[in-house]
Amino acid sequence: MQAQVKYLIIGQGLVGSWMCYQLDKAGISYKIVNDETIQSASSVSSGVINPVTGRRIVQTWMIETILPYAVKAYTELQEKLNIHIIQEAPVILLHPSEQMKESFNYRMTHENIYLIQQDPTAWTPYFNAQYGVGGISECYWLDVNKMLATWKAFLISNDHYINAHFNMNEVVLLENKVQWKNITAEKIIFCDGIASMQNPYFKTLPFAPNKGEALIIKVPGLPNQNIYKNNISIIPWKDDLFWVGSNYEWTFSDSLPTSSFKEKMVESLEQFLKLPYEIVDHIAGIRPTNTQRRPFVGVHPSQAQLAICNGMGTKGCSLAPYFTAQLLEHLEKGAMLDPEASIERFSSILKK
Ligand SMILES: Cc1cc2nc3c(=O)[nH]c(=O)nc-3n(C[C@H](O)[C@H](O)[C@H](O)COP(=O)(O)OP(=O)(O)OC[C@H]3O[C@@H](n4cnc5c(N)ncnc54)[C@H](O)[C@@H]3O)c2cc1C
Structure with missing residues (x-):
């Protein structure tokens, strides 16, 4: 049967999910194609939205706008679906070195909004x-x-x-619309993570994929309302499980878990965590990172039927709700895209 929709979305990771949510909310017709045999970065993500970042503990890009937007959006979504998916969870920073402690103390007194003191004795039974x-x-x-x-x-x-x-080869580009199998759409929006690196229309964007792994562990007795950070992070996962990671590998041959990562995490856990634990899983995925650490959002400069929302890197959880909404406003109402996120900045290489 032939189907006609306004948008065809490719990929149901965080970005594709949020793209559909924005369309649904606006009452605009869409279909989404997702290959369930391809592992998404989203499925191994630890799900953290953290307003500060890096060893220097500085504020994350656009966080004053992105954070309230994301919290409101996830709260709305959980109400719509009648599930619990977002929880405030303070990060307990267990400084891994004198230098990190000094860095934290410096930030506490210089332009700090998000840093707080903690009672150190509260955490000594655990770490x-x-x-x-x-x-x-x-x-x-x-x-x-x-x-x-x-x-x-x-x-x-x-x-x-x-x-x-x-498969892009199966697409027929018509004037002002596209045909894929039995679906006709005005536009395709690619939300397919690192797969866009193979897309003939978007492969010249400066993707720089980054592999990350995590152990899933069971730690009876560890409170699961916090995120714990030392050289590694221990983050609530589901039920009584915790996610432990991660690494940031720029050179890799596949997306599979490695024994070297596992050994490293076990070594760190032995030094850091006082409670007994059991490893129940080991997962890995590839982040759609890029050399500029900014999203790729917008319409192809010479194929107006093709758009992209991608490049969320290490911050898909916080960036996806905001930039999918921004892309839709752009597509439907011609609203400006954030110049730092807009793919207009790559116009010349995209036209090649
Ligand atoms: C170990 C790890 C930890 C992370 N932790 C965090 C974190 O705590 N906080 C945070 O904000 N971010 C985190 N991230 C980053 C975050 O996961 C990504 O930014 C985000 O998941 C990107 O979402 P996406 O939808 O763009 O891509 P993906 O999640 O990769 O989704 C792409 C989708 O496209 C589908 N697809 C691909 N090709 C095709 C095709 N040809 N046909 C049909 N479907 C296709 C795939 O099946 C997939 O479902 C982490 C990433 C990793 C790897």
Whole structure:
């Protein structure tokens, strides 16, 4: 049967899910194609929204705008789906070195909004923390897998979802529309993570994919309302499990878990965590990072039927709700895209 929609979305990771949510909210017709055999970065993400970043503990890009937007959006989504997916979870910083402690103390007194003091004795039953303890407020933890699964069920029950592999070779580009199999759409929006690196229209964008791994562990007795950070992070996962990671590998041959990562994490856990634990899983994925650390959002400069929302890098949880909404405003109302995120900045290389 022939189907006609305004937008065809490719990929149901965080970005594709949010793209569909924005379309749904606006009452605009769409279908989404997702290849369930391809592992998404979203499914291994620890689901953290953290307003500060890096060893220098500086504020994350656009966080004053992005954070309230994301919290409101995830809260709206959880109400719509009647599930619990977002939780405020302060970061307990168990300083890994004297230098990190000094960095934290410096930031506490210089342009600090999110850093807080912590009672160090509260954490000594659980962790070795010889360099002291600090904290970050206004952090959030998301149950990304619950969100993706429940949103997929919604998409299926409303006849939006197609479990299939999308291949650009099967697309017929017509004037002002596209045809893919039995679907005609005005535009395709690529939300397919690192797969866009193979897309003939978007492959020249400066993607620089980054592999990350995590152990999933069981730690009886460790409070699961916080995120714990030392050289590694221990983050609530689901039920009584915790996510432990990560690494940032720029050179890799596949997306599989490695024994070297596992050994490194075990070594860190032995030094850092005082409670007994059990490893129950080891996961890995590839982040759609890029050399500029800014999203790729917008319409192809010479193929107006093709748009992209990608390049969320290490921050897909916080950036996806905001930039999918911005892209839709741009497509529907001609609103300006953030110049730092707009792919207009790559116009000349995209036209090649
Ligand atoms: C270990 C790790 C930890 C992370 N932790 C965090 C964190 O705590 N906080 C945070 O904000 N970010 C985190 N990230 C980054 C975050 O996961 C990404 O920014 C985000 O998931 C990117 O979402 P996406 O939708 O662009 O891509 P993806 O999640 O990769 O989704 C792409 C989708 O496209 C589909 N697809 C691909 N090709 C095709 C095709 N040809 N046909 C049909 N479907 C296709 C795939 O099946 C997939 O579902 C982490 C990443 C990793 C790897």
